[in-house]
Amino acid sequence: MGDVRDSVAATPGQTGILFPKEPRTFGSGGSAGGGVNRVEAEIVDCEVEGILPADLDGTFFRVGPDPQYPKPPQFAHDIDFDGEGHASMFRIKDGHVDFRSRFVRTQRWKAQRAARRSLFGMYRNPMTDDPSVAGLSRGTANTQVFFHHGKLLAFKEDSPPVVLDPTTLETIDDYYTFGGALQGETYTAHPKIDSETGDLIGFGYEAKGLASDDVEVLSVDPQGKANWHTWIKLPYACMLHDFAVTQQHIAFLTIPLVPDLERMKAGGVHFSWDDSVPSYLGVLRRGDDGANIRWFPGPALMCTHTMGAWSEGDVIHVDMDGAEVNQFPFFPVRGAQHADEGMAPGQIRRFTVDLADTTANSFKTEVLFPDVMGVLARQDDRYHTLPYRYGFMLAFGATGPCWTMVDHHTGEKSVYAPPPGSVPSEMCFVPRSKDAPEGDGYLIGIVTRKMEGGRSDLVLVDTRDLAAGPVATIKLPCRIVGQVHGFWVPGDSLPD
Numbered sequence: 001m002g003d004v005r006d007s008v009a010a011t012p013g014q015t016g017i018l019f020p021k022e023p024r025t026f027g028s029g030g031s032a033g034g035g036v037n038r039v040e041a042e043i044v045d046c047e048v049e050g051i052l053p054a055d056l057d058g059t060f061f062r063v064g065p066d067p068q069y070p071k072p073p074q075f076a077h078d079i080d081f082d083g084e085g086h087a088s089m090f091r092i093k094d095g096h097v098d099f100r101s102r103f104v105r106t107q108r109w110k111a112q113r114a115a116r117r118s119l120f121g122m123y124r125n126p127m128t129d130d131p132s133v134a135g136l137s138r139g140t141a142n143t144q145v146f147f148h149h150g151k152l153l154a155f156k157e158d159s160p161p162v163v164l165d166p167t168t169l170e171t172i173d174d175y176y177t178f179g180g181a182l183q184g185e186t187y188t189a190h191p192k193i194d195s196e197t198g199d200l201i202g203f204g205y206e207a208k209g210l211a212s213d214d215v216e217v218l219s220v221d222p223q224g225k226a227n228w229h230t231w232i233k234l235p236y237a238c239m240l241h242d243f244a245v246t247q248q249h250i251a252f253l254t255i256p257l258v259p260d261l262e263r264m265k266a267g268g269v270h271f272s273w274d275d276s277v278p279s280y281l282g283v284l285r286r287g288d289d290g291a292n293i294r295w296f297p298g299p300a301l302m303c304t305h306t307m308g309a310w311s312e313g314d315v316i317h318v319d320m321d322g323a324e325v326n327q328f329p330f331f332p333v334r335g336a337q338h339a340d341e342g343m344a345p346g347q348i349r350r351f352t353v354d355l356a357d358t359t360a361n362s363f364k365t366e367v368l369f370p371d372v373m374g375v376l377a378r379q380d381d382r383y384h385t386l387p388y389r390y391g392f393m394l395a396f397g398a399t400g401p402c403w404t405m406v407d408h409h410t411g412e413k414s415v416y417a418p419p420p421g422s423v424p425s426e427m428c429f430v431p432r433s434k435d436a437p438e439g440d441g442y443l444i445g446i447v448t449r450k451m452e453g454g455r456s457d458l459v460l461v462d463t464r465d466l467a468a469g470p471v472a473t474i475k476l477p478c479r480i481v482g483q484v485h486g487f488w489v490p491g492d493s494l495p496d
């Protein structure tokens, strides 16, 4: 006789709850291969193997989806990223590391906690929700965290940010609108901090409701006060997961993942892949009215993350990771019933537009480092908006996933490849010191030990010699929630 977990998903009326063994059968299978974590943890003084730099002072924040409850069986084909946001932090100071994790107390989490069951249906499909949650935010805050104007902001691109306490991770505000400046219903998980002014520039797409083609742009100063706000109309409604900000411009790349109302009405997920539409690169001068954005069409490309972007006069350059195919095959082709499996890695693609050329009617694009295949492009975050030299990717090397650093000036690349059975998450760059040159410091991120029950380590690798492996490994005694993105905050920015 088989295990009851093989086939049963939790249903109202069942005694207690039970997650099926197969993550795909309860919807929102969690993170990092379907993990269900659910444990809020605290460890004062984690074990450290190796040498932690004595002057390293800051906090590595991260967040990812963690199912709070199994979904009913009709949502079995939901995507892996609809679990509730579970944030964690590693506070590193004076050679010690303290770890803490907390679910984000979103409106959704609180409603489900009170009901003791899942109340929200398919990914970004409010038509599948329990009627009792009408009017509540569907946001999970499970994608990225940023620290700005004294607030730790947790993001999910279908809803406004949630404010967390940067010391305790307790939820302070479950629907943050920058003091009313954010007028729409959404805010990106990938805002940018202007390296010169400290402004936080972000946007929301589908900002005027489900499948709307309206984008809201909001810039706030280092005190959180709005200093630029405008609206943009897209050529077509689509996923805008990331964007680019330079000193002079902002830019959006439209991708052929489009909101599909027919699929949603049938109880499916939010997006379908439709490569009958081209991609457009839209460029707007910062501070300008959104009506003045210029759209440049080009081949259909799916790019998800911005590595870096800068302007030289009227010429803008945007580097993103992306592919010519659907990188999120868990969103099916329009009209298809079911999704494909597996994620397609991308390449580093540079987009260039000369705004002074009034006859320009398309964007130019080229692949950089053709042998580097990967996802989740990052840079030294101090170079957001500026010309930059170094980029980082979670790449797929000869021995499996690895962290790759590319040098745009020399064309060289270096790699940290964990040992077999160890799977790295996205990494984050940590400067060696406040004024360290670009790219001089450490890559920090979680490595999951598959041979040890998925136990998690936080590793620190020196960018001067990635191949040498970790200078320090912060060892956890257990598995922790898988992450989507992470963010490093220097100690002198944090409250005491």
Ligand SMILES: [Fe+2]
Pocket: 189, 190, 241, 305, 485
């Ligand atoms: Fe992202």
